[in-house]
Amino acid sequence: MQREVVSVDRLLLWQENPRVKAADSQMKELDNIYNFSNASSQKTSKRQLMKLVESIAENGYQNDVEPILVKREGDCFVVQDANRRLSSIKLLLDPGKYREILDEKDFEKVKSLAEANASKIPQKLEVVVFEPGEEDTLKDILSRKHNGPLDGAGTLPWGTEAKGRFFGGKKLSDFLEQPFEEQFGQSLTSYLGGANALTSTRRVFGFSDVKKYLDIKDQKNVTPQELDRIKEVADELKGYCQEHNVLLSRLRKDDVNENVIIPLKEKNSGTNMTPYLAMKRTSRDTLRQYVTNLDRYLGSRYNDSRWLTEDNENFIPVNLLLAGLRENGKLSGEVHKRWAKAYLLAPSVRVIYELSLQGIKSSMDIQLPNPSVSREHGRNVKHVHELFKDKQFFTYLDDGHIVFESYLEARSVIESTDFSSSVDQSQLLSHKSAKSSEIDTIVKMFNEAVLFAVLCQQYVVFKNMPTD
Numbered sequence: 001m002q003r004e005v006v007s008v009d010r011l012l013l014w015q016e017n018p019r020v021k022a023a024d025s026q027m028k029e030l031d032n033i034y035n036f037s038n039a040s041s042q043k044t045s046k047r048q049l050m051k052l053v054e055s056i057a058e059n060g061y062q063n064d065v066e067p068i069l070v071k072r073e074g075d076c077f078v079v080q081d082a083n084r085r086l087s088s089i090k091l092l093l094d095p096g097k098y099r100e101i102l103d104e105k106d107f108e109k110v111k112s113l114a115e116a117n118a119s120k121i122p123q124k125l126e127v128v129v130f131e132p133g134e135e136d137t138l139k140d141i142l143s144r145k146h147n148g149p150l151d152g153a154g155t156l157p158w159g160t161e162a163k164g165r166f167f168g169g170k171k172l173s174d175f176l177e178q179p180f181e182e183q184f185g186q187s188l189t190s191y192l193g194g195a196n197a198l199t200s201t202r203r204v205f206g207f208s209d210v211k212k213y214l215d216i217k218d219q220k221n222v223t224p225q226e227l228d229r230i231k232e233v234a235d236e237l238k239g240y241c242q243e244h245n246v247l248l249s250r251l252r253k254d255d256v257n258e259n260v261i262i263p264l265k266e267k268n269s270g271t272n273m274t275p276y277l278a279m280k281r282t283s284r285d286t287l288r289q290y291v292t293n294l295d296r297y298l299g300s301r302y303n304d305s306r307w308l309t310e311d312n313e314n315f316i317p318v319n320l321l322l323a324g325l326r327e328n329g330k331l332s333g334e335v336h337k338r339w340a341k342a343y344l345l346a347p348s349v350r351v352i353y354e355l356s357l358q359g360i361k362s363s364m365d366i367q368l369p370n371p372s373v374s375r376e377h378g379r380n381v382k383h384v385h386e387l388f389k390d391k392q393f394f395t396y397l398d399d400g401h402i403v404f405e406s407y408l409e410a411r412s413v414i415e416s417t418d419f420s421s422s423v424d425q426s427q428l429l430s431h432k433s434a435k436s437s438e439i440d441t442i443v444k445m446f447n448e449a450v451l452f453a454v455l456c457q458q459y460v461v462f463k464n465m466p467t468d
Contacts, residue, residue, distance in 0.1 A: 057113035173205040298329035299446035318355035349426035
């Protein structure tokens with residue numbers, strides 16, 4: 001073994017990396033690492049690599065304490081350990097090279113990070129080189145690093161107490177761990193997400209709103225009733241994270257107060273707050289169906305520029321509106337600010353439907369129930385909706401991987417979505433106050449309106465396809 005400093009372009013990803021399937025090229029290997037390095041979830045795999053990219057871009061790569069292990073191959077070196085780290089650095093050094101691999105939002109993120117942190121991204125790295133004949137030593141090192149504790153020979157992960165000693169100073173949740181386990185069979189940290197959730201548990205249960213709601217009189221002698229309240233908060237935290245597909249570590253103080261503490265206060269007091277003060281709780285089934293991480297931007301579930309037609313001038317007006325949503329439709333800040341913005345933008349749902357109808361009517365020879373698309377939107381939308389229920393259209397969407405992941409998903413969503421009801425609601429919002437509407441209702445309406453706009457454009461493309 002010897003250490004050398006080499007340029008990043010001489011470092012090759014390991015195309016037989018056990019973390020992912022074998023690849024036949026460097027580009028395919030990076031694609032595998034981006035999409036499939038987490039066996040349980042492609043979405044998680046992408047998110048985790050992007051977190052690593054962000055960390056290296058903003059903090060630099062600590063090469064002196066994390067040398068890369070490589071095998072020499074001619075003038076290059078094949079990385080045996082740190083393929084995700086090398087992938088992150090390669091992405092930051094040349095984002096454009098990997099544009100076809102990355103999702104559009106991830107590409108923009110990498111590009112932005114690369115531009116803002118160019119001086120922190122290493123051009124050269126120190127590596128530990130294993131020569132021919134040293135394969136057994138290398139294999140033993142990799143086994144100890146990646147094959148678990150190995151009855152003490154490998155890396156032993158820190159438990160909750162060890163992490164507590166390392167971070168020092170007891171927090172509120174530290175006093176709750178053992179009583180919680182005695183009452184409910186597992187520690188609070190374990191209940192919320194396992195040993196890796198220690199820091200997040202400490203942080204969340206340290207929020208002033210959480211501590212005030214729990215109102216623990218003596219943290220060294222927590223009562224069973226106080227533990228019941230702690231579990232109630234923990235259940236709400238877990239439910240919210242699952243429903244919105246977010247990590248406990250990503251929750252901010254305002255998120256927890258608005259979406260966990262305030263609803264618990266409402267439930268326990270038997271009172272309801274207006275939408276302006278807090279989002280009313282809807283059923284978990286409704287949340288799973290309509291509210292996702294994407295819904296932080298109104299209409300963003302289907303608002304993807306890849307699915308919009310740029311060469312059809314009839315859809316330019318609606319596409320300008322959709323572009324405006326992508327840029328300015330983010331719901332952020334305190335809950336009353338998010339609701340106020342949704343309230344402000346809600347009337348544009350009706351305009352999306354009207355412009356979509358104008359676009360499809362001008363692009364195709366179709367007869368609408370009411371030739372004036374600015375009136376009786378519901379009847380016209382219902383008529384166009386029936387056109388979408390064409391099995392060949394479902395196949396077209398499936399073959400092109402457009403909007404939906406499968407034929408069955410395309411058919412299920414298109415057939416079950418009541419666009420005419422959505423457009424009727426949007427017309428009401430255009431003519432009277434939306435103050436009584438819940439934010440989830442407005443989010444749902446935007447998603448359905450954008451989906452209708454996308455389907456109108458794709459249906460025109462589908463009908464103009466040459467036939468055999």
